[in-house]
Amino acid sequence: MAKKKLSQRLFATLLSIIFHGRPWHSSTSSKGGSTAATFPSSPMRQNHHRPMADGKLAAERTIVVDVDGGLLRSSPSGLFPYFMLVVLEAGGFLRGAVLLLLYPLLCCVGIRGDTALRVMAMAAFCGLRESRLHAGRAVLPKWFMEDVAVDGFEAMRGARRRVCVTSMPRVMVDGFLREYLGAEVVVGKGMKVLFGFYTGLMEDEEVILDLEEKKIMLEGDAVAFSGSLEFFRHPLSHCCKETYHVRPEDGATQQALPRGKYPKPMVFHDGRLAFRPTAGGTLAMFMWLPLGVALGAARLAVALVVPYRYATLILASTGMSWRLKGNRPGPPPGHGGGRGQLFVCNHRTLIDPVYVSVALDRQVRAVSYSLSRLSELISPIGRTVRLTRDRDSDGAAMARLLDRGDLVVVCPEGTTCREPYLLRFSPLFAELSDDVVPVGVAVETAMFYATTAGGFKCLDALYYMVNPRMCYTVQFLDRVCTTAVMGREVHSRDMANIVQRKIGDALGYGCTMLTRKDKYLMLAGNDGVVKANHNCSAAPPAPIGIKNM
Secondary structure (H helix, E strand, C coil), X not given: CHHHHHHHHHHHHHHHHHHHCXXXXXXXXCCCCCEEEECCXXXXXXXXXXXXXXXXXXXXXXXEXXXXXXXXXXXXXXXXXXXXXXXXXXXCHHHHHHHHHHHHHHHHHCCXXXXXXXXXXXXXXXXXXXXXXXXXXXXXXXXXXXXXEHHHHHHHCCECEEEEEEEEEHHXXXXXXXXXXXXXXXXXXXXXXXXXXXXXXXXXXXXXXXXXXXXXXXXXXXXXXXXXXXXXXCHHHHCCCEEEECCXXXXXXXXXXXXXXXXXXXXXCCCCECCCCCHHHHHHHHHHHHHHHHXXXXXXXXXXXXXXXXXXXXXXXXXXXXXXXXXXXXXXXXXXXXXCEEEEEXXXXXXXXXXXXXXHCCCCEEEXXXXXXXXXXXXXXXXXXXXXXXXXXHHHHHHHHHHCCCEEEECCCCXXXXXXEECCCCHHHHHCCCEEEEEEEEEEECCECCCCCCCCHHHHHHHHHHCCCEEEEEEEXXXXXXXXXXXXXXXXXXXXXHHHHHHHHHHCCEECCCCHHHHHHHHCCCCCCCXXXXXXXXXXXXXXXXXXX
């Protein structure tokens, strides 16, 4: 037995000298005298979880992060969903069908390989106008942030300088990495542009790469973080003093970053898709669309023709449901039924007043700053009162409705918000009535968002109808007395903040001081004022900072 162990040890030592250039060492564990093999240290260190979890991996040092394999969680579809988002949001459904048909070929050549990457870039960008592409800033950040791995995020904390390396076109990730993760440099491939249109061809940006190589070499203390072995062929990885590699198959590295740890709240994002467009999900969407269009037309016909109490039952059987949380409000106290009631509602979609009307089982009058002719035509609650953004005339218009005894629904946010946040409430409503009824609304959709900032706003209601299933939740809250505002004891702005906080607490949403203008500047590059002849158009994006209340 001793001779056998000796021969095994000699054989292992010989293999170690051949493959590693030095002898193999053994150490005896403290339990049972078993032998545990230890190999020589390597510049590539694996599974260093503690330094990353403590945020000390690159403390006061430069860190080079592999975005595809280290920062973002690995997926069987690779980068395909991100390119499909660009295709569907910027190029349309026909271009998306082409990319989906190419998916089997991409799998054959390797979905994570350079060839597949270039084919997806060609399908996604070829022919798109450079000035109209806003997916990288308005659409993709939401999906990137939901894919950020905890270890990848923690690795970047405390770094003196953050350099991000990606194989994706830089236009797709640059806005997200700089705006939300504080990256100083993004190294990736550029997209060639000819006469203002993308050609679909990718090119290396040698100037940026050369400058970063020189900086990192001069610093001498940079570290690299990656989850893929391909990253170690990148020139910047060779310039780093240390390189940390985390295996993608390790479940601990695949934990998504919780929303509470986001470095900046994800309040605004655009795009129609409410699901991650993997190959399977995109195929299901295309299979559903013909049926969805027919079902949406039938739903719209039922909503326009059948009375509420019967229509809601019919629509619920098709997947278009709603629920009332709490009780309906009673008549206003101290009013003999002559003056109307003002309902203050947070804004999720254009259909909010419709469901408030359904929950009340009574007709309401909705006021809106901008509404397309098509949306107004198919509204089941009648004509919407248009506001002009002139404070005096808007206040007079709503006061006339209340004096007439109407139930008026106003959304003081002035624009929709998809995420669990409330935008700043305009204080005008607090000056129009002795008491208001706050209404919290929440909406769930399975396939499409019913709002847009940079697309065709006239199709918002139709996109909602096409969803396979959706649900509205309406919650009437206790009345808020606003007589103190009428007597000038409380400022109307303070009262608006009270109502905002009351709705936010009921829904579990965060309250911000962001406005309609902030949203449209970030997502569409304009101030959100829709002109009469541009009801279905938008302009290119521009970045803004985000403020919190």
